[in-house]
Amino acid sequence: MADALIQDFLTGAEYTVGLIGNPSPGFTVLPPLQNDYGALDPGLPPILTYGSKADPDSPYWEKLRFRRAEIDDVKWSQLVDQSVRLFRRLGLRDYARIDFREGEDGQPRLLDVNTNPTWYWDGKLALMAEWAGYPYHELLRLILEAAVARYGLEPSP
Incomplete structure (x- = not known):
């Protein structure tokens, strides 16, 4: 008999929290990102596929967008608190991206913990850092300083 995990598909908004630093002395929390599936063909599932990241022939390639999330302070605070708690409990180091997706009830649920998200200049982490006023080279500096x-x-002068 094989084990299986069965869960509901979360249909709500998808958010990303970016953390740089460590529990002590603390974190730089980057502005929230939201995946925007609005330009996708309505027949495609609104998910972040491999094709959206690496396959120019994928129907997701040019249709998926990322934008700064517009969420209230309470929800943002909850996402940050949960992200910091996960960072500590999982023993992560220096930086991470934590992804959440809302259920039909509007409550965000953990989707993914990216313990080593890409450092691409056009990736989610870099985009969130830019929104916070850190150009790409400053993002790299923050990670290295952590x-x-x-x-x-x-640090060397």
């Missing part, structure tokens, strides 16, 4: 601090090293 690692340096975690190891207790002195």
Whole structure:
């Protein structure tokens, strides 16, 4: 007998929280990102597929967009609190992206923990950092500084 996991498909908005840093001394929390499936063919499931990331022939390739999420302070605070808690409990280091998707009841549920999200200049982490006022090279600097601090090293001048 094989084990199986069966769960409802979450149909609501999909959010990403970006964290840079470590539990001590703390995190830089990047502005929230929302996946925008509005330009997809209505017959396609609204999911972030492999094709949307790596296959120019995919119907998702040019249709999927990312935008700054417009959520209220309460929901944002809950997402950040849950993300920080997960970061600590999973023993993550230096940076991570935590993805959530709302159910029909409007409550966000954990979708994915990206312990090593891409550093692409046009990826989600870089986009959120840009919204926070950190150009790409500053995002890389923040990640490296988090690692340096975690190891207790002195940064070079």
